[in-house]
Amino acid sequence: MxxxxxxxxxxxxxxxxxxxxxxxxxxxxxxxxxxxxxxxxxxxxxxxxGGKAPPYEEWTKDELFSRAGEIGIDGRSSMTKDELIKALRNH
Structure with missing residues (x-):
């Protein structure tokens, strides 16, 4: 249920x-x-x-890390690029 x-x-x-x-x-x-x-x-x-931003797969890991910091995703410093993408999409 x-x-x-x-x-x-x-x-x-x-x-x-x-x-x-x-x-x-x-x-x-x-x-x-x-x-x-x-x-x-x-x-x-x-x-x-939505807008014209490229998909996260086209971002660099540094760009993903910065975006994750902007929205306050914890644990981002130890994440791989794929983990950062998943965290950003699930935020």
Whole structure:
């Protein structure tokens, strides 16, 4: 049986039901909030392809390390390039 969470009362969430659904699917709090708020905004289209940044596989390990530091990924100093990519994608 899937673990359910109580519906959030966070006033900054535009679609609390979608947020809770995404959290129950395993999304991080940050990612669930971004997706639910974007889908609730008629001017945003979260299902469309994003910007023009190259895929992480084309980044150098130093670039990945810097990005991981910007978003606060712990343990990045001992990670391989593949581990950094996985950590960045799962953040």
């Amino acid at each position: 899937a673990k359910t969470r109580p519906v959030s009362t966070n006033p900054s969430l535009k679609d609390p039901d979608l947020y809770e659904s995404l959290r129950n699917e395993g999304y991080s709090k940050e990612k669930a909030a971004r997706i639910s708020n974007a889908k609730a905004n008629p001017d945003m289209h979260p299902s469309q392809k």
